[in-house]
Amino acid sequence: MRTKQQYIDGLNKLKRNLYFGGDKVGRDHEALEQPINVIGVTFDAAQDPELAPLCTAKSHLTGETINRFCHVHQSTQDLHDKQDMTRTLCRKVGFCIGRCMGVDAINAVNAVSFEADKSNNGATEYHKNFINWLTNFQKNDLVGSCAQTDVKGHRLMRPAQQPDPDSYLHIVERRADGIVVRGCKVHITQAAVADEILVVPTRSLGPDEADYAVAFAVPADHEGVKQVLHPHFMRNRKQFKRGFDWGVVDSYVVFDDVFVPWERVFLAGEHQHGGLCALLFALFHRHSYSGCKPAIGDVLLGMAAMAAEINGIEKTSHVRGMLAEFVKVSELGYAAGFTASSLGSTQINIPGLGKAPYGPGGFFPDSVYANVGRCLTGEAVFHEQELLCDIAGGVPSTFPFEQELTNEEVKPFLEKYINRQSKVSVEDQIKFWLYFGDITCSNLNGSITYGSFHGGGSPIMEQIAIVSQYDIKARKDIVRNLAGMTTGGKK
Numbered sequence: 001m002r003t004k005q006q007y008i009d010g011l012n013k014l015k016r017n018l019y020f021g022g023d024k025v026g027r028d029h030e031a032l033e034q035p036i037n038v039i040g041v042t043f044d045a046a047q048d049p050e051l052a053p054l055c056t057a058k059s060h061l062t063g064e065t066i067n068r069f070c071h072v073h074q075s076t077q078d079l080h081d082k083q084d085m086t087r088t089l090c091r092k093v094g095f096c097i098g099r100c101m102g103v104d105a106i107n108a109v110n111a112v113s114f115e116a117d118k119s120n121n122g123a124t125e126y127h128k129n130f131i132n133w134l135t136n137f138q139k140n141d142l143v144g145s146c147a148q149t150d151v152k153g154h155r156l157m158r159p160a161q162q163p164d165p166d167s168y169l170h171i172v173e174r175r176a177d178g179i180v181v182r183g184c185k186v187h188i189t190q191a192a193v194a195d196e197i198l199v200v201p202t203r204s205l206g207p208d209e210a211d212y213a214v215a216f217a218v219p220a221d222h223e224g225v226k227q228v229l230h231p232h233f234m235r236n237r238k239q240f241k242r243g244f245d246w247g248v249v250d251s252y253v254v255f256d257d258v259f260v261p262w263e264r265v266f267l268a269g270e271h272q273h274g275g276l277c278a279l280l281f282a283l284f285h286r287h288s289y290s291g292c293k294p295a296i297g298d299v300l301l302g303m304a305a306m307a308a309e310i311n312g313i314e315k316t317s318h319v320r321g322m323l324a325e326f327v328k329v330s331e332l333g334y335a336a337g338f339t340a341s342s343l344g345s346t347q348i349n350i351p352g353l354g355k356a357p358y359g360p361g362g363f364f365p366d367s368v369y370a371n372v373g374r375c376l377t378g379e380a381v382f383h384e385q386e387l388l389c390d391i392a393g394g395v396p397s398t399f400p401f402e403q404e405l406t407n408e409e410v411k412p413f414l415e416k417y418i419n420r421q422s423k424v425s426v427e428d429q430i431k432f433w434l435y436f437g438d439i440t441c442s443n444l445n446g447s448i449t450y451g452s453f454h455g456g457g458s459p460i461m462e463q464i465a466i467v468s469q470y471d472i473k474a475r476k477d478i479v480r481n482l483a484g485m486t487t488g489g490k491k
């Protein structure tokens with residue numbers, strides 16, 4: 001396994017294909033320092049004797065100890081461990097840990113590449129390609145990002161119906177030595193600070209959309225790959241330092257007729273498996289949210305409780321009700337993920353067919369529970385911000401900047417008028433409100449709340465998954481029986 005420094009050294013060897021601030025920049029740009037430090041925690045954790053049992057796993061390919069973010073889940077315990085690792089590390093950094101997209105994509109592609117080969121009766125070697133790639137990925141402890149979301153053009157048109165065929169990434173040429181792809185994947189988290197970009201389809205596909213059924217991996221600086229960045233980071237502080245400066249970076253990843261050699265291609269034309277690949281990445285990723293969203297809930301609850309204490313209102317009944325709201329969302333989200341892990345199996349729900357074994361034996365979380373958990377926590381994010389706004393009052397939105405808080409002419413006045421009670425020092429009250437502003441009232445917060453809502457698929461996508469997989473007919477039968485009805489179904 002690598003150290004954080006070895007990861008950084010690896011990034012610094014990549015070619016400059018990042019567009020930011022009017023320039024073409026390298027991975028050593030200051031805007032990427034915080035996103036890199038976040039991923040760095042995943043390397044530190046794997047070396048930490050206390051965290052290593054949770055944050056490492058035994059590779060099913062080599063038997064070696066690997067970082068759990070590179071692992072294919074072999075049991076329900078692995079699913080529990082991924083969920084708990086995610087919650088633990090997100091608590092450490094204060095928000096998204098930024099490495100789950102890679103592990104979620106490898107688990108999806110592991111299954112899909114295997115099944116596509118099976119359907120092709122051995123005419124393709126997708127799974128062999130994937131296993132070779134994964135062995136190297138695990139051995140070198142690489143960081144993967146997942147590029148699923150296409151620009152999608154007109155939302156009600158399928159990929160093949162779009163006026164611009166490049167609205168969804170697709171194969172434009174098949175050669176003896178590989179494929180050429182064109183398109184743009186958007187909102188791709190940590191792609192700029194990843195070693196590899198795994199590309200998977202966005203949605204279900206028809207027989208006329210075989211060229212859109214494509215999955216592969218390329219280095220993050222691969223020829224023809226251009227990344228246009230939108231970093232989100234916390235404003236640097238000189239005096240009132242935070243415990244951890246959290247940041248993340250999202251990219252528009254442009255594939256400008258990119259050549260991908262066959263040994264990096266894991267699917268190229270099997271439309272049914274393309275659709276399943278989209279569903280499976282989303283399933284694993286929604287399960288990851290049952291670890292990160294409860295951790296974010298832990299941070300928000302801590303902020304709400306601390307604001308209530310500083311404001312002297314912690315014993316009021318309306319504040320108790322608000323604090324309970326945070327706990328309900330976080331722990332129901334966690335419980336849903338826990339159940340999805342416990343009910344995990346080597347089977348998936350195949351649309352139109354029901355539950356069936358899929359893939360070479362990797363474990364999938366239960367889909368209904370992974371989806372209800374993600375939907376519940378995603379829909380709650382703006383309500384949680386509302387609760388924080390309510391408890392805090394107006395202070396985070398107008399709080400003085402660090403330069404004034406340290407300016408001797410106004411500092412004594414600010415300290416006098418910021419102080420609300422004696423249990424917490426004025427300096428700590430200042431640090432607290434500055435942090436509160438970072439998380440609720442900032443450019444950073446606007447972006448990350450959108451991510452907490454839409455990441456892994458908007459709530460409508462989870463609702464579709466829930467309703468299409470849940471046995472609603474059985475519930476109608478219960479009512480028919482209870483009401484004494486005799487028509488329209490089983491008695």
Ligand SMILES: Cc1cc2nc3c(=O)[nH]c(=O)nc-3n(C[C@H](O)[C@H](O)[C@H](O)COP(=O)(O)OP(=O)(O)OC[C@H]3O[C@@H](n4cnc5c(N)ncnc54)[C@H](O)[C@@H]3O)c2cc1C
Nearest residue numbers: 146147148149155187188189450451454455456457458460
């Ligand atoms: C901060 C952030 C980080 C992200 N990170 C990643 C990442 O690492 N990798 C990745 O692949 N993706 C990532 N995403 C993308 C995320 O998965 C998408 O934002 C999400 O799937 C919604 O897609 P969209 O943004 O295109 O919104 P849309 O799909 O355009 O949704 C907008 C609205 O249109 C509605 N709508 C869309 N299509 C239809 C339709 N056919 N019929 C009716 N209504 C429709 C939706 O319900 C919604 O109300 C990230 C997103 C954010 C915000």
